[in-house]
Amino acid sequence: MTKLPTSRRQLAYMALVLFAPVVLTVALVCWAPPKPGQTQADMWIAVGVVALLVVMMTAILSLSALRHAIDITPDTLVVKHSMYTLKLERAAVTSATVRELPSMDAARLSTKKNGTALFGYYSGWFWDTRSNLTFCAVSGQPVYLVAFEGSAKCRQLVLNASPEVAQRIAAWANPPTAN
Incomplete structure (x- = not known):
C-alpha cells in the first residue's frame, strides 16, 4: 500500500470550512441573551450539542487527513x-x-x-x-x-x-x- 501525499494547506482550508459554522454557533450560544424561562440546564444542553458537533467535525477532518x-x-x-x-x-x-x-x-x-x-x-x-x-x-x-x-x-x-x-x-x- 502506497500513501498518497496530502496538503497541509488544503487541510487547513477544510478545517476552516468545517469549523467556521461551529464557531458562529458557539458565539450565538454564549452571547445570546437568555430567553424568558431559560434555565442553566438549557445552556448546558446547547453546550453539549455544540461539543458533539465539534467532535464529529474533528472526526471527519481526521478521516480526510489520514485516508x-x-x-x-x-x-x-x-x-x-x-x-x-x-x-x-x-x-x-x-x-x-x-x-x-x-x-x-x-x-x-x-x-x-x-x-x-x-x-x-x-x-x-x-x-x-x-x-x-x-x-x-x-x-x-x-x-x-x-x-x-x-x-x-x-x-x-x-x-x-x-x-x-x-x-x-x-x-x-x-x-x-x-x-
Whole structure:
C-alpha cells in the first residue's frame, strides 16, 4: 500500500470550512441573551450539542487527513481518498493512458456526483465535460490523469502522486503481451 501525499494547506482550508459554522454557533450560544424561562440546564444542553458537533467535525477532518492510499495488486486497483474509494478490477480494464496535467482545469470536470471540491482539494466522484465518470484523489501536485479503456464504470482517475506511482498504475493497466 502506497500513501498518497496530502496538503497541509488544503487541510487547513477544510478545517476552516468545517469549523467556521461551529464557531458562529458557539458565539450565538454564549452571547445570546437568555430567553424568558431559560434555565442553566438549557445552556448546558446547547453546550453539549455544540461539543458533539465539534467532535464529529474533528472526526471527519481526521478521516480526510489520514485516508489517502493506493493499493495495486495483480487483480485490483484500490484508491482510498478521504471518505471515498475507487476499486477497479483488472479484468474490466483493457488499457490505460497516463499523462501529467498542468492544472486541474485540464481534467475538464463539470459536475460533482458524490465528492468534495474545496480550494484545490478534489476527492470522490465527478463527471467530466464528455460525461465520463471520473474518480478524483487530488490534494496537491503533480496531478496525473489516467484514462481507462474497457468495461470499467470509472473511465478516468485524476490523482496527485509521484511519477513512479503513476507509472505503476500504467503498468498495471497495460500488462506486457506474450509473444
